[in-house]
Amino acid sequence: MVKNHLYEQIEKIFLPYYSEEMKRIEENNIRFSHYTSAEAGLKIIQSNKMLLRNSKVMNDFSEGHYGWECLSRAYNGPSGERLKTTLRKIQNDLPQQLEDSLNSQYKDILDETYLMSVSEHDEGHEDEFGRLSMWRAYAPKDGVALIMNNGPFLNENNALNAFSFPVLYTTPDKFLDFFQEIVTEIEKNINFLENNFNCEGVFHILNLVFRSIVQSTKHPAFQEEKEWRVIHSPTLLQTDEKEEQLRRVPTEILEIGGVPQRVYAIPFRDYPEETLVGVTLPHLLDRLLIGPSQHSHVIAQAFIAELTRLKVPNPEEKVIITGIPLRT
Template identity: 35%
Template sequence: MQDVFRLRDIFAPHEGRRRDDLVRHNRRLIHYTSAAAAVSIIRNGRVWMRNVRCMNDFMEVEHGFQLLQRSFSPPVDSETEKGLRAVGAALDAVFPGLTEDSIKWFDGWLFQLRNKTYVTCLSEHDSSENDYGRLSMWRSYTANQVGVGLVINPLPLYSLSDTFGAFSSPVYYFNDNDLRDLFLEIANNISTNKDFLQSKGREEIKGYFCMLLRAVAMCTKHPGFLEEKEWRIMHTEKLDEKGTLELDVECIAGIPQPVYKIPLQDHAPSGMTGISIPDLLEHVLIGPTQFPIPVWDAIVIELEKAGVEDAESKVSYSNIPLRT
């Protein structure tokens, strides 16, 4: 396990910092959604993962792809490319030809990553937001319907893996310069830990570098979205094991589409515990609405049916004044 953390810190220091920061400041994660979707999640014990092509704005997942692909197609000579070249040189000094093999892997999976990836989105939730939630998120994700925020304990997400069917990652708000600086840091990490990386073997190191490319492509957004502080749970068909995920078809806004559903129940084979509704869900925050009391009553009833103790104390509504 110690080696796993060391490899993470070499190839994904940015992810380690975000995860450590979440724990250090005792932040929670919150899933902003509609009240109807929240009732469905609590009642059925399932969270839906939708295709990235069906997201509110597909360009949310194109930013990272564009930054990387410009770097793979010289002579663009972007800032990201400068950093990526440094990583490639450091890797090839450990295992010659590994960089080219990894980029070929990425190119070979590009269609699946872009078109067959399913996600569910969460946001970091600070204690200062307990009474209000985040106004920008209410506006973005609950337009024309009652919004609800499901506040959860983030620790079980650390155990997500391919054997469970999905993995989690923070979202990064990088421009060309930011990504260059990250790659330069990773290049230095690789050079500093050359002997250790050689001891792990070519295929394992290739796997970590490929995961870095995948995470940068799938979890990099424009810096203008920084206030969202987003995290994603993701699954890519054929690349990831199906694990415990359930594939179904749902009609959403009149559009039939495949949906992967995450069962919120412990799964011993993958080491996932603490993800049942009573264990995972800490609080439900109802967004600005004309109908706070009926929505509060409905959520409390569903929580009690799901086995949540003292459900009434775990539901509140945002006191942001409603604009009509």
């Protein structure tokens, strides 16, 4: 993955944790998994798209609120005061502009964040059996896990206006250290920021960074999930961008688990003209695991047939029955 030097510098200043995690995933070629029911998994394959659902229907009832509280506490504390002092060197009212903007987005962040959750997938044991805790939580009976190559998740462009973020598992106290690291980097690089960006540019970057932090911070009890998120915020689009984005990431109303809801969809399609490649199923799908089930062979046959239809190479080798004897 080739990065623009300026972009790389911005990333290291404003999201050092994100930068380190992206590097770790790339260097170790860590793949991602999506655990779901066989029924939902088949719909993904047949429709040739992944759904982004509203964060309010996720399994963490504090979704969004927790990240907001962590950020608010840090911003209103000593490190936040250091940040405000530094930002005033760029423009005196920049801190106030940032606060007003984030406060006005509070409801939007909670109500209009759409995401897809994936989990880091380790080679070896998980290649053969998956992760037992994930089967129990998301696919305890007749479930599957789609194991995906990491290329599209590491591709940092805005072709789809959907971006990958590692979930930050932290307590409010430890979040203060995370926030302080960002503040320290901004202080160290204030001359770089002043020379390369105007007030509007720094405001825009910090606004997106803080919003992303809120959308991807969770209670540490969820840490074993090793979650990453593909996040889409449709309300941030400018009017002249919406038509094209809705064509690329269409929306519809579906009933899922008895709950009518708006979803957005990312088709398995490449945009080579914008350097987004590796998204089609033949390139994206590394393997598909069949979880605990009395009907493993029947489920496997169905997925092999569908993958064959979509011209995914060697489907018989990609579909793996785990044989986990989990009581369901």
